[in-house]
Structures are given as C-alpha cells and as structure tokens.
Amino acid sequence: MKRSSGILMPISSLPSPYGIGTLGKEAREFIDFLSESGQSWWQILPVGPTSYGDSPYQCPSTFAGNPYFIDPDTLEADGLLTRSEIEAADCGADPERADYGLLYERRGPLLRKAAERGLKEPDEAFGAFREANSSWLPDYCLFSALKAKFGQKSWLDWPDEAARNRDPEALEGFRKELAPEIEICAYIQYLFFRQWDALREYAREKGIGIIGDLPIYVALDSADVWSEKEFFQIGEDGVPEKVAGVPPDYFNEDGQLWGNPLYDYGRMKEDGWGWWIRRIGGAAKLYDVIRIDHFRGFESYWAVPYGDTTAKNGEWIKGPGMELVGALRDWFKDTSFIAEDLGYPTPEVKQLLEDSGFPGMKVVEFAFDPGLESSDMPHRYGTRCVCYTGTHDNPPVMAWKETAPAEEIEIAREYLGLNDAEGFAFGMIRGGMASTAELFIAQMQDWLQLGTASRMNTPGILGGNWQWRMLPGALTDELARRIARMTQLYGRSNENV
Numbered sequence: 001m002k003r004s005s006g007i008l009m010p011i012s013s014l015p016s017p018y019g020i021g022t023l024g025k026e027a028r029e030f031i032d033f034l035s036e037s038g039q040s041w042w043q044i045l046p047v048g049p050t051s052y053g054d055s056p057y058q059c060p061s062t063f064a065g066n067p068y069f070i071d072p073d074t075l076e077a078d079g080l081l082t083r084s085e086i087e088a089a090d091c092g093a094d095p096e097r098a099d100y101g102l103l104y105e106r107r108g109p110l111l112r113k114a115a116e117r118g119l120k121e122p123d124e125a126f127g128a129f130r131e132a133n134s135s136w137l138p139d140y141c142l143f144s145a146l147k148a149k150f151g152q153k154s155w156l157d158w159p160d161e162a163a164r165n166r167d168p169e170a171l172e173g174f175r176k177e178l179a180p181e182i183e184i185c186a187y188i189q190y191l192f193f194r195q196w197d198a199l200r201e202y203a204r205e206k207g208i209g210i211i212g213d214l215p216i217y218v219a220l221d222s223a224d225v226w227s228e229k230e231f232f233q234i235g236e237d238g239v240p241e242k243v244a245g246v247p248p249d250y251f252n253e254d255g256q257l258w259g260n261p262l263y264d265y266g267r268m269k270e271d272g273w274g275w276w277i278r279r280i281g282g283a284a285k286l287y288d289v290i291r292i293d294h295f296r297g298f299e300s301y302w303a304v305p306y307g308d309t310t311a312k313n314g315e316w317i318k319g320p321g322m323e324l325v326g327a328l329r330d331w332f333k334d335t336s337f338i339a340e341d342l343g344y345p346t347p348e349v350k351q352l353l354e355d356s357g358f359p360g361m362k363v364v365e366f367a368f369d370p371g372l373e374s375s376d377m378p379h380r381y382g383t384r385c386v387c388y389t390g391t392h393d394n395p396p397v398m399a400w401k402e403t404a405p406a407e408e409i410e411i412a413r414e415y416l417g418l419n420d421a422e423g424f425a426f427g428m429i430r431g432g433m434a435s436t437a438e439l440f441i442a443q444m445q446d447w448l449q450l451g452t453a454s455r456m457n458t459p460g461i462l463g464g465n466w467q468w469r470m471l472p473g474a475l476t477d478e479l480a481r482r483i484a485r486m487t488q489l490y491g492r493s494n495e496n497v
Helices: 025-038 072-077 082-088 102-122 123-133 135-151 168-177 179-205 222-229 266-271 274-286 321-333 345-354 396-403 408-417 424-433 478-491
Strands: 004-008 041-043 207-216 242-246 256-260 289-292 300-305 315-318 336-339 362-363 385-388 439-443
Touching: 025 041, 025 179, 025 478, 041 439, 072 082, 102 179, 123 179, 123 385, 135 168, 135 179, 135 222, 168 179, 179 207, 207 274, 266 274, 266 321, 274 289, 274 315, 274 321, 321 345, 336 345, 345 396, 408 424, 424 439, 424 478
Parallel strands: 004 041, 004 439, 041 207, 207 289, 289 336, 362 385, 385 439
Antiparallel strands: 242 256, 242 300, 300 315
16 A cells, blocks of 8 residues: 545535435535545445444444435436335434434435335346355345344344245245345345446546445444354353453443354464455455454454353453454455554464454554653654554544543644644644654544534444534535645645645
C-alpha cells in the first residue's frame, strides 16, 4: 500500500431523507468529496443487516447486505417504487440520528413492495445473483423466513425442534411453505448487491478504494451458526458453554461481554479452514482492503462462561495463530488486510502480527501517556501500520479533549504544537497525517470538529450507539480544499488532485 490517507465514515451516517444513509446519491457525493480532498480510501463499518442492539458487529449473516442501505430513489428510477410510496414510508425526521425502531417498522414493508414488483418479471441478473451466492443465500433466506414465522425469536427458542436442528425433511417442507418469503428475501439481497456493485464501480472510477471491517466473531442468533453448528463451540441444543469477550482493563472494570459463540478451531482445521475461506471470500467481493477486527483473538481468545453478566470470569485460550492466518494470507494473495491489534498486545500477539505481514494499527488518542512510553506516539511508528485519530469505538477528538486526563491533553498540546488558530482537532489530524504510517485515517467527525454527540459507539454500553448522522451541507468546498492541502503537504494525495 502506497503512502496515502482516507476517511472513516459509516454508510449509515451519510445524510439522506430516508432516516439512514443509503447507497444512493449522497454516497456518490461523499466519494466525490473524498476525491476532491485528495483521499484514496473510504473506510466503512460492516454493511451486514443489523438486529438487536443495532450493532453492525452482531449481524444475522456474515454474508448478507443491510436492506436499510438500499436507496429508495434508485428503486423509483428502476420502476420498483412510486414517489408516493416512498414518501409514505417516513423513517424519521431527525437528520442527526438514525431511528432503528422506525426503520424496522417502515423500511421493510417498503422494500417488500419493491421486491414483489421485481419478482413479477425477474431479470436474468437475479438468477445469476442467486447462483453466484448459492453457498449462503438459501440458508440465510430460509433462516429469515423462519425467524418471521416464529415471531423473530432467536433460533435457539424456536418452538419447532426440527427447524432448530435442521432436520432435512422438515426444512424441505418449510422451503415450500415459506417460498414467497424466501423469494422476497433473496430479491431484496439482490437489490442491495446491485446497488453496492454500482457504487463500488463509481468509487473505482474516482480512484477511491473501500476499506471494510470484518468482525472476528459472528452472532449466535445468525444463519451462520444455525446452518453450520459444527464449526462452533456449542452443544446439540445450540447453547454455548462459553462465549466471547475481552477481560477487564483500564477502560472497563467489568471487561466487555460480547456473547458471541466461540469457534471450534479443531473442526475448522479438519475442514481445511473452508468456513474462513468462504467468509473472507465474501468480504473480498465487497471491499478492496479488509480490516480484521480483534486480530489478537487469533493468537488467544477470552472465553467467558455462558450466562455470566460480566466478562470478569473468563480465561485466555490459545487460538490457531499462523495456521489460520497464514492459510488466509496465502489463499487471498491479491487481498490486502489490516490487523486491528489494539489493546495490550502480548509478545505472542506481536509475533503473530509480524509473521502475518499485515499492518497493525496506531491511534493518536492513545499516544500521550504521561510516561512518554506509548508506542502510539507518531515518532515511534514504522511504516507498516495504519494510523487513526480514533476508531468508531473512540470518542471523536473534540470529545476526547473534554474527557481525557488533563496530563494527556497537555502532553498532546506540547508534542503536536496544538493551538487555537489551527484548531485542536486539526492539529491532532496533522499529527497522524505527518506520521510515517503508510496509511492515515481520520474519522469524518474529526474533520468536522464534532463532539460527544457524534460518537459512533461506546463499548460496553447497550443502547444509544450507531446512530450518528452527518448533517446535509457539512461537506463544503472549503473543507475539501483544507483537507487536500494537508494531504498534499504530507505526501499522501491521490492521483486525482
């Protein structure tokens, strides 16, 4: 990866009149802004369907796309919706927050209308899409139809034992009974990927690559676990003995209890790592670069007894290490990866990162330890790393300024020469932009100098996350010129500026 830079901006956070960002006009305008600003990369959060808790890291499928991102205007242009139908499905008037409850209530019926129209005379491309995605689409759509049949309960709580246990004869019966719902689900996925492919092609034309996030774990209540139980540490009833999380640390005395099922790496190895190869293959179809979330979990993972209310009682268990990482790296020779190695990496995790050859991550907000010993201080970077002002789990810079220890703020001011004339957030960005990291990424909130209300996620807190949206008109020509100048000054400009 050449020396370059980009912006972290979730698709959900784009402006739109439809309650949440979409793959339509505003997404293209953001790509235009990136290009005009000298950027090479657009980093996004996972684009899978959201479920309980609204988190894009807890999806009912690791392969499916989020129907909320399907652009209604494009569906109108395609003759699948009318303007009156779109306007009647009002998904919220607040331009700064996504209302997922309202989206669930109203966006689904609207997309159903579009799918029903499309299915009256499906084109050849729909058939080709189903064939190309036959490894996951049938199970996902059957899973979704069964969830609807059983009142959206977790598959562990479905009242039909045969459905829970995937009895072949029972599943065949359900496929016939629920065929209309399965068809609608498949068509809605077709609409998502058709719009996604068009947007990605537009990004390519503008010289913008897309960096996507791959959560290390999948949700327990997912088609992935229901359809391939043998690859997870769960009992015959689907209940896990232990679940994923991270131990208590400086930021959270209870740790973080994620609740995801843990992998049966022994069984996966016997299968030649096929599950992971299929999963990375799906992500590689979406993104130009894949950021692997919680990379340290491949070296060892924190296992918490199922049913615990905190992550305190977990234990570290050895992971597959380079056996898996090396297999994926060698299988996907043309795919670039970023390893999210944040936290307190052990010597073993550092060695795994070194052996993988993947760039790790540095965070400017983590740099200003009073002891001046932080490896996140920009003068300590090598080139094989990606520098961020902060990630989606960190406060935006202006919020960090208000909440970080005063000592750290003073060290940041002295180290970076921060001043009121330039602005605190711009000075922090400059520190990362000037670093030796091969790639620098700033949150859009930091370029906009936004505070606490724009924070995307506070780890360990359920509710109130994933909602921030950028206001219409925030992307000005003046801001584009300022970003482009800083990007050029530190040798990171793309070829389109």
